[in-house]
Amino acid sequence: MMTGAKSVCASHHGALDPQRRTAWPLETSPHPMQLTISPDNPLEWIALRANMVPVPLLHAQIMPVISKAVLEAADKGVFDAVAEGHITTDAIAQHCKLNPKATGELLGLLTALDYFEYHDGRFTLTRMARKWTLKHEPESVYGMMLFNNRVMWPWLDKLGTYLETGEGIHYHDHLNPEQWNYYQQAMVAASGSEAKEFGRRAPVPKALRREQRTQMLDIGGSHGQHSVALCKRYAGLASTIIDLPAAIEQAAPLLARLGMGDRVRHVPGNALTDDFGEAQYDLVLMSSLAHHFTPDQNRDVARRVAQALKPGGIYIVNEFIRPETGASPELVGSSTDLFYGLTSTAGNYSIAEIQSWQRDADLRTGKVVTYRTMPGRAMVIGAKP
Numbered sequence: 071m072m073t074g075a076k077s078v079c080a081s082h083h084g085a086l087d088p089q090r091r092t093a094w095p096l097e098t099s100p101h102p103m104q105l106t107i108s109p110d111n112p113l114e115w116i117a118l119r120a121n122m123v124p125v126p127l128l129h130a131q132i133m134p135v136i137s138k139a140v141l142e143a144a145d146k147g148v149f150d151a152v153a154e155g156h157i158t159t160d161a162i163a164q165h166c167k168l169n170p171k172a173t174g175e176l177l178g179l180l181t182a183l184d185y186f187e188y189h190d191g192r193f194t195l196t197r198m199a200r201k202w203t204l205k206h207e208p209e210s211v212y213g214m215m216l217f218n219n220r221v222m223w224p225w226l227d228k229l230g231t232y233l234e235t236g237e238g239i240h241y242h243d244h245l246n247p248e249q250w251n252y253y254q255q256a257m258v259a260a261s262g263s264e265a266k267e268f269g270r271r272a273p274v275p276k277a278l279r280r281e282q283r284t285q286m287l288d289i290g291g292s293h294g295q296h297s298v299a300l301c302k303r304y305a306g307l308a309s310t311i312i313d314l315p316a317a318i319e320q321a322a323p324l325l326a327r328l329g330m331g332d333r334v335r336h337v338p339g340n341a342l343t344d345d346f347g348e349a350q351y352d353l354v355l356m357s358s359l360a361h362h363f364t365p366d367q368n369r370d371v372a373r374r375v376a377q378a379l380k381p382g383g384i385y386i387v388n389e390f391i392r393p394e395t396g397a398s399p400e401l402v403g404s405s406t407d408l409f410y411g412l413t414s415t416a417g418n419y420s421i422a423e424i425q426s427w428q429r430d431a432d433l434r435t436g437k438v439v440t441y442r443t444m445p446g447r448a449m450v451i452g453a454k455p
């Protein structure tokens with residue numbers, strides 16, 4: 071049935087569509103991974119093509135409910151309750167201190183969304199839910215769900231004002247310590263699987279393979295997962311993470327549990343004003359921070375990074391990429407663009423824009439690595455001659 075939430079699904083041509091259980095041939099892929107409305111039969115396909123389906127109703131009525139339901143389920147411990155063996159509606163409601171009728175409604179929606187399977191009055195977690203929603207699973211996005219539910223959700227109310235004024239909320243300026251903690255936990259959750267791919271596929275200067283002692287600077291590096299991934303791959307590499315003091319207060323224990331000791335260390339600072347030094351780093355990474363800065367600020371960061379790089383060193387801007395308006399739809403890049411506008415007044419940038427900051431800093435550009443596990447993200451590389 072196309073008109074249900076079940077039809078609003080992520081499909082990846084080339085992967086298994088989770089709702090339809092259909093393998094799509096790789097070579098038919100016109101776009102990267104997309105959130106789409108996916109008809110279940112030829113009649114629905116025709117109805118969709120004939121514009122008989124009220125698509126905006128799905129966006130306006132179904133999607134907000136889906137998002138909030140998933141966030142509340144995580145926050146109320148519903149996924150973990152099922153993992154711990156509370157598998158009937160009443161047992162889940164009792165364990166999570168929820169109303170049984172309301173819990174039944176929530177579980178129905180989450181089952182339609184493929185978080186649960188349901189047989190004979192019992193719920194079990196699907197493979198997808200087990201990997202991504204549980205509090206203590208290594209790649210879980212639980213931290214992001216908590217942050218989005220407790221800190222970010224009220225920000226969305228301000229989207230109308232942002233659209234009128236163009237002025238975002240600049241959350242880095244006024245989070246309280248508890249919110250900083252949710253934020254840093256969210257960053258761990260958001261970048262856990264990405265950091266693995268970054269560690270495997272990030273282009274590195276030859277020095278990292280050849281020399282015994284090499285240095286990395288990780289600007290806005292927070293939890294340090296990207297630094298750790300590279301340091302595990304290159305035994306001679308050590309990394310300095312510069313981040314805001316309030317972030318480091320919360321991120322320090324998150325980095326400590328990765329067990330890298332002094333090889334990956336935090337230094338409090340401000341990327342907008344600090345001098346990064348002179349010819350001292352082989353590699354500089356700035357991951358998911360350019361979208362909080364204006365073009366001029368990013369150009370200035372690139373200039374100071376270029377100064378701080380050794381000859382042959384590289385600067386990786388790891389970012390969500392803003393798709394050109396009218397290009398193939400890419401929901402991750404375009405929705406995060408609006409979201410970072412709302413939250414920081416800045417937003418995403420195109421690859422060409424990022425490369426222009428690097429070229430203005432006399433770095434050589436050309437290489438761009440897109441992620442296989444995350445649409446809309448790329449490493450944009452500038453190299454110091």
Ligand SMILES: C[S@@+](CC[C@H](N)C(=O)[O-])C[C@H]1O[C@@H](n2cnc3c(N)ncnc32)[C@H](O)[C@@H]1O
Pocket residue numbers: 242257258260261289290291292293312313314317339340341342356357358359362
């Ligand atoms: C979106 S998070 C990205 C974290 C990490 N690099 C990643 O990719 O997962 C942005 C980080 O930049 C930090 N940050 C924001 N403004 C900064 C500034 N002016 N100087 C240094 N760090 C900053 C934040 O505290 C936060 O830890």
